[in-house]
Amino acid sequence: MSADRSVAVTDEFKAAALNDAVDGLRERHPLASAAVAFVPWQRNLALVVAALVVVCAVFVPIGTFTVLIAVCTIAYVATMVDRLIIFARGLDREAIVTVTDEDARAIPDDDLPTYTILVPAYDETEVIYDLVAGMTALEYPRDKLQVLLLLEEDDHGTVEAAKDAIAVPGGEIVTVILVPAAQPRTKPKACNYGLHFATGEIVTIYDAEDKPDPLQLRRVVAAFARQPDDVACVQAKLAYDNGRQNLLTGWFTAEYAVWFNFLLPGLMKTKSPIPLGGTSNHLQRWVLDEIGAWDPHNVTEDADLGVRIAASGYSTAVLDSTTIEEANSDPINWIRQRSRWYKGYLQSWLVHTRRPLDAWRSLGALSFIRFTLLLAGTPIIACLNLVFWFITFTWLLGQPLIVADVFPPYIYYGALISLVFGNAAAIYMNIVGCRETGNSHLLLACVTVPIYWLMMSIAAAKGCWQLLRNPSYWEKTFHGLGTPSPAAPTAPPSSPAVESPTP
Numbered sequence: 019m020s021a022d023r024s025v026a027v028t029d030e031f032k033a034a035a036l037n038d039a040v041d042g043l044r045e046r047h048p049l050a051s052a053a054v055a056f057v058p059w060q061r062n063l064a065l066v067v068a069a070l071v072v073v074c075a076v077f078v079p080i081g082t083f084t085v086l087i088a089v090c091t092i093a094y095v096a097t098m099v100d101r102l103i104i105f106a107r108g109l110d111r112e113a114i115v116t117v118t119d120e121d122a123r124a125i126p127d128d129d130l131p132t133y134t135i136l137v138p139a140y141d142e143t144e145v146i147y148d149l150v151a152g153m154t155a156l157e158y159p160r161d162k163l164q165v166l167l168l169l170e171e172d173d174h175g176t177v178e179a180a181k182d183a184i185a186v187p188g189g190e191i192v193t194v195i196l197v198p199a200a201q202p203r204t205k206p207k208a209c210n211y212g213l214h215f216a217t218g219e220i221v222t223i224y225d226a227e228d229k230p231d232p233l234q235l236r237r238v239v240a241a242f243a244r245q246p247d248d249v250a251c252v253q254a255k256l257a258y259d260n261g262r263q264n265l266l267t268g269w270f271t272a273e274y275a276v277w278f279n280f281l282l283p284g285l286m287k288t289k290s291p292i293p294l295g296g297t298s299n300h301l302q303r304w305v306l307d308e309i310g311a312w313d314p315h316n317v318t319e320d321a322d323l324g325v326r327i328a329a330s331g332y333s334t335a336v337l338d339s340t341t342i343e344e345a346n347s348d349p350i351n352w353i354r355q356r357s358r359w360y361k362g363y364l365q366s367w368l369v370h371t372r373r374p375l376d377a378w379r380s381l382g383a384l385s386f387i388r389f390t391l392l393l394a395g396t397p398i399i400a401c402l403n404l405v406f407w408f409i410t411f412t413w414l415l416g417q418p419l420i421v422a423d424v425f426p427p428y429i430y431y432g433a434l435i436s437l438v439f440g441n442a443a444a445i446y447m448n449i450v451g452c453r454e455t456g457n458s459h460l461l462l463a464c465v466t467v468p469i470y471w472l473m474m475s476i477a478a479a480k481g482c483w484q485l486l487r488n489p490s491y492w493e494k495t496f497h498g499l500g501t502p503s504p505a506a507p508t509a510p511p512s513s514p515a516v517e518s519p520t521p
Contacts, residue, residue, distance in 0.1 A: 036198050039210035043310045049372045050326065052316040052365040055489040057372050083424045090402055091432045097395045098440040100388060105276070105447055108284030115241045115252070116338040122236035127159045133235055134218030134303075138168040138208040141494065142226040143179040147186075149226050154188035158235045163191065164217050168208040171196040204492045205296070206312035206319035213311055222300040229259070229342035230298065237339045238300040250305040250332035251324070254298035255279060258345035261460055266352060267345040268463030269470035274345075275451035283336045290385045291328035293321035293363070293392065298341040305332060315490045316369070318362025325370050325389060329380045346495065353477045355495040360397035360481035365489060367393040400478035403471060410437075441468065 044051035056064070074082040107113060137149065153165045167184075169177050177196070184192045195215060197208045209223060220238065224230060231237070231254070238252045245252075255278040261271030278295070285292045299320060309330050312319040327334060346352040367390065370377050378386045413421045425433065448464040451457075463470075484491060 032198060035211055035214040036200055038214070039197075039207050040200055040202070040314055042210065043313050044315075047310050050310060050369060051313055052322070052369050052489065055365065055485060056368060060368060060372070080420075080423050084426065084429065087424055087433070088429050090406070091429055091436060093391075093395060094399065094402075094436040094440065095432055097391050097399060098436060098443065100391050101281070102443055104284035104288065104290075104388075105280050106284070107287040108280035108282070110283075110287060113283035113287040114279075114336050114338050115244065117237040117240040117244075119233060121240055122233045123157070125236060125239060127162075130159060130162055130236070130239055131219040132162045132164070132217060133158060134164045134166065134216035134221045136166050136168060136209050136212045136216065136221065136223045137226065138205045138212070138223070139176060139180075139226040140170055140173055140203075140208075141176060141496075143175050145227045146176060146179040146183045148229075149224075150183045150186070150189050150192055152224075152229050154191055155232050156230065156235055157232045160191060163235075165192045166212050166215060167192050167194045168197055168212045169194060170199060170203070170208070172199050202314055202490045202492065204314050204317065204319070204490065206316065207314035209312050209319075210314055213306065216303070219303055220300055221303050221306060223297055224341070225297045225343065227344045228297055230254070231339045231341065234298070234337075234339045234341065235300075237337055241335055241337050242302075245335050246333075248332050249335050250302050250327050250330075251292075251294065251334040252300045252337050253282065253292065253294055253334055254300070254337045254339045254341055255282075256295050256298060256343055257340050257455065259342045260345050260347065261457055261463075263345070263347050265463060265466065266349060266470075266473075267347050268460045269467055270345040270352070271457060272448045272452050272460050272463050272467065273470075275455040275457060276447050278336075279451060279455055280447070285388075286334065286336045288384075288388075289333065290388045291325045291381060292334040292336070293318070293366075294324040294334065296320045297343070299323075299334075300337075305330075313369075316362055316365050317358045317490065317492055318366060321363060321393065322366040322369065325366060325381075325393070328385065329370065329377065331380070348496075349473065351496055353473065353480065354493040356474065356477035357481035357484065358493045358495075360400065360478045361485045361489065363393045363397050364482065364485050397478045397481060400471075400474045401482055403475045404479065406433075407472075407475075 044053050049057070071082065071086070135153065137153075139146070139149070142149070149167075156163070167180055169180060171177075177194070180192075180194055183189055184194065195212055197211045200207070213221070220235075220242075222235075222238075234254055238254070241252045242249065256274055257278070258267065258271040258274060260267050262268065282292055296318075305327065309323075309326050311323075313322050316322045324334060346355055370389070370393075381389060409421060412418060445464060445467060448467055449461070452460045452464055
């Protein structure tokens, strides 16, 4: 494979690297791995609670459903209030780290640390040329930059496309690494394998379709220099360039505008665990070595790593530097992606609550509650929405007495506040997010977002079912489906880095 600049390694080295990529975290920190979805006490507790609910529903149906609805209403209200608090804290511009172009370029090249970019890619022939172009556009000394394109060895189409892409002028910046085929077939497994060949003091991940800010790496170095020593990770913002393609991409763009511009900075401001994005998170290499890198069995390895960073006593900063991505424009493709995210959120919550008292102490009481509302509450509430929407439409159409019986006034008014005020607040946050990020043209997407919530609920139900049936299955998200909007922010094309083994 001389054309793709892969470096030969011994079979023994490849086997050792693969074994560590798959089983390293589980062997070193068994309770930190999602290889087993439920530990015995979690499974037994869930079964006991389910059996208790069924028995109570048989003998005291009205009382049981009233209690369940009361618990759900409390969860809704708590989640809504907490989300508004986080959003309000994120409005403070000091909640996000800003590094100007001048400050980024002012750092002497000799003072810059070595940097490794991992670009895991699978079945990405459509975007491989853009990926390489994006990596060559980064303003960073070439002798200190390592770009590793991580390709599955049996993904022959992408391997051949990568050979052609890196043969063009500038493509020599990318080195290809072939990841041996092994279960689980996940992005974190590929990143763990690539880490064995990484030489950088700072490590980051880009997805195949990413278009990063050319100065992002320099901004990260400046951000680390300004932050306390306990900052282990700098998370850049993500945004989409095809928000106008259809209504789905508009909803997705508005959601990201709120998440990365207000909610993540708000979490940083409140010193809460930050579920990292799947890309553009820049990590100190020594921290990865200390806490165990990525969990190959967790399908949102980014969120899991963000919580593990916080539980280990470190923190994450959010950087005002944007990586442009492509929003999912196909509903089926979107549901596949979102169901994986929801499943991974639940995986991460289950992993970090295996020792709940330890998690409470390491995160702190408020952060533990917030982490639970975010990682467990988000998918579970999305599922519950299906139930409560059904109850609402049933009441509107026929006003059955059983609905009135299970919604006494002390529950009804709380649920009404959650319904009216919560939905209005969510739409308002979307409008603010779009306005502040230059996406005011997405007003229709903001006011029709309840349809998007229905899709979220379907994805959440699918994710919960998969958690029971196939927890580590990675549903592939297909890229290259979008048509960039002419009004979208400009950024250089991006390239997924593929790593090639060099012991």
